[in-house]
Amino acid sequence: MSLFRCWRRHILRTALRPGGCLRLVSPLCSAADTIFAVCSGQGRCGVAVLRVSGAAAAVALRAVTGSKQGLPAPRTALLRNIIHPKTRELLDRGLVLWFPGPHSFTGEDVAEFHIHGGPAVINSILHALGSLPGLRPAEAGEFTRRAFHAGKLDLTEIEGLGDLIHAETEAQRRQALRQMTGDLGRLYNDWSQQLKKCLAHVEAFIDFSEGELIEDGILNQVDIAVPQLQMEIEKHLCDERRGERVRSGVQVVIAGSTNAGKSSLYNILCQRPAAIVSPTAGTTRDVVESSLDIGGFPVRLCDTAGLRDTDDFVEQEGVRRARNMVDLADLTLVLVDSTQLPQEPQMVSGFLSEYLKNVLPSAKDHKHCVLILNKSDLLLKEHISIIQNVLTQTSDMVPVSILSCQTREGLEDFLTLIKNTLKTLCGDPLAGSPSLTQTRHRVHLRKCVDSLNLYYQYRDVDLALAAEGLRLGLSSLGRITGKVGAEEILDVIFRDFCIGK
Template sequence: MLPLRSVYGGIFRAAIRKLQTSRSPCLHRLLSTRDGLQVGLADADTIFALSSGHGRCGVAVVRVSGPASATALRRMVGLTHRLPPPRTALLRSITDPCSKEVLDRGLVLWFPGSVPGMRPAEAGEFTRRAFQAGKLDLTEVEGLGDLIHAETEAQRRQALRQMSGELGRLYQDWSHKLKRCLAHVEAFIDFSEDELIEDGVLERVDRSVCDLQAEVKQHLKDERRGERLRCGVQVVIAGATNAGKSSLLNTLCQRPAAIVSPIAGTTRDVVETALDIGGFPVLLSDTAGLRDSSDLVEQEGVRRARERVHQADLTLLVVDSTRLPSDVQQAADFLSDHLRTVLPSLKQPETEKCLLVLNKTDLLPEAQTQKLQQELRRVSGLPAVCLISCQTNEGLKDFLTVLQSSVKTLCGDPLCGAPTLTQARHRAHLQQCAAALAQYQRYRDADLALAAEGVRLALTSLGRITGRVGAEEILDIIFKDFCIGK
């Protein structure tokens, strides 16, 4: 429950199914009446909603906000005159306001507040009111939304950290620095001729802008870890036909998500499934086997496979281990050539974006499997190599450990280091901020007014992330720092 103490009027807790029954025509009539006077819903602004979500459960929470909240509270819990003490839980029977039938017993909490009007709450309106009342900034609102939709433990941790305001505080700190810079530049433009501005003001602004620009650029160099964690790591299974790609997908998701057949080219389209790998979200995609084909449908499947590989955060390159040369060095050369064919743009420093999965090891002599496993890991220039059998699950545990480590590296630890970007809009506004700061440096000596406009644009870009920016704060800094006019 959000701490919207100043805006919502009452909270009722009751069994969800009985509560939904009572919220039909009778409750609507009650909530459209204020102190015995009929109020049209079109002109009303009291809102009510089930805040604990729909579905079967033992406990439900209903929030009501607005001037009719007191009336609803008194009539549904049998209070004739006095309301419960503010912010104090009261155990009461909850009754139908028309038939007086007891619906349930639950806790009632009264949070005094007053908002004119009455109507059912729109989606997200309680949170919107919290933002408008200054209880949350936009990054905290987004963190709350991410927490609601979190499906893995790592997503939950990142959402909680953002909802706590850490990311917003970072941007607010930058905004405060920019406000001071802008105030000083504008004061210099307006009052320097009157000798009311102390020496060295612009030099201090120069240093602040330069330092802040470096911080923003460093913040942007996060390799999209926060966005990956929020939306899921794109992991693509690729390779030649009949290498065992669909078998690997089915093994990982533990269900027959893709058709497995000895006929080459069975998979024609991309098959996707969402997984939780060690607490991190993964969107796993099985793709068509990469080969030349005269079949138009298969050609389209191969095109989609290559496109998906190009977009992937991590590629699992599946290879039929029975096709490897027996000599380890030749096997390494074979894998290097195969890697260049599937991932032509992959560079050696980026090998962590790919895992080599040698499948069908159950068809190899055990001695050869062990030798391959030992020797291939020593070959430089190759990504991590995992030998598995989707038929017997041999090597699967080690493969999952390597996969989890790779996914964690791509997402990062949401609780360590500086808070990361989680939204594409954050990145766009920060890029605009960096470009605006560059404008200040570009026009600093040529036209100070244009340089100041760069600082103003940078401040606006940051304000769009948090939803907070105002000209009054800049004026406050000007008069506070320089005491102009006393």
């Protein structure tokens, strides 16, 4: 087969395959447009930043500063008057910066105006920019979209940037910053490079082996590389959703029987009276939820209705919702009224085991559970010590905390236990391999693994179909970062094989 035929076949395969080239161009975005917008958030602030990006950025900078001189030195802040280009009215006085492309966020010429952050000032300068020919307001996310098309950021880095902007806890900040700086993208790109090489070797063997232009054992290298790559991806997938928990928040559900003190504990953790507390059993009828920062980890804390049999229709619905939340929980805090424990210490562990089975019907749920014995202030100190000794000697018991929501005794130990449990559930965002953070990533990685299985299935039957499996796997990886194309496979062929000299 000639080199031209090989090239044509690769191009056609990729062009005709959905997602073969993922550099998509939005109809809303034209490369000829120069766009502008506030890029420092909304609301009153001391300083606001306006960004202009595109071919007319230099013209806009000169027009609103009234400068007939040259542009400022790149990346140097200068204090300038900001004027309306038509009325010549003074609008503000602020800093201007010039970022000539391609050394800018979007890869285009970019001008920035650091102005006072009052709404009237911002609106007046936006109106002034809008009066210039060739400028229009930016669409949502358009600056970042242009950065993507210019190759400044891949999709994982863009997602990390978005997560960093919305980060509310220390763990979220660390994970998002690591992803935005490219750690996750480099991992996926490394896998893509390995898979490209495997695919290029198989394609070259198919196209040129008859002319004995391919070195011996080239397919054996692929047979070794593919399972190793598949094993690495599988390991990455088996992370118990740590990265996704950090990004979205750990779902923590407080559950237990009525009047065990669930709402009291909920209010303590929220540090405000978020839920109604009453001695009347069945006060909580619905799920009450709050977002918290516990030990630097994001938590979505839910208070639920007490679990019991009832004839009240509304309470029945509350119990049903409570059980649904327990099924969805990453961590369940199971509250027990300590005054309901058996008087015989040796019977306590059996009682608690049955209690857990009622709250957590599935045994697998016990893995992410903390048992809380509340109302310890109503027990004798000696009885508490005996209970602690009995539970310590019970090997299969889940972590247990004894506290009093009334007196706050034992609260510090409970919070330490919760923080350690959250750290186990989320891991350290800065340690080891970067975490998988998006469901989208998980879906495409799973498709990649399934596609690699096709290579094994057809390896000894039809090598062209086996290559198709590798190509589908490469496409799935490319969808995560945002780019994969036939020309990249050809680059590997030309680099690794001296075909026809």
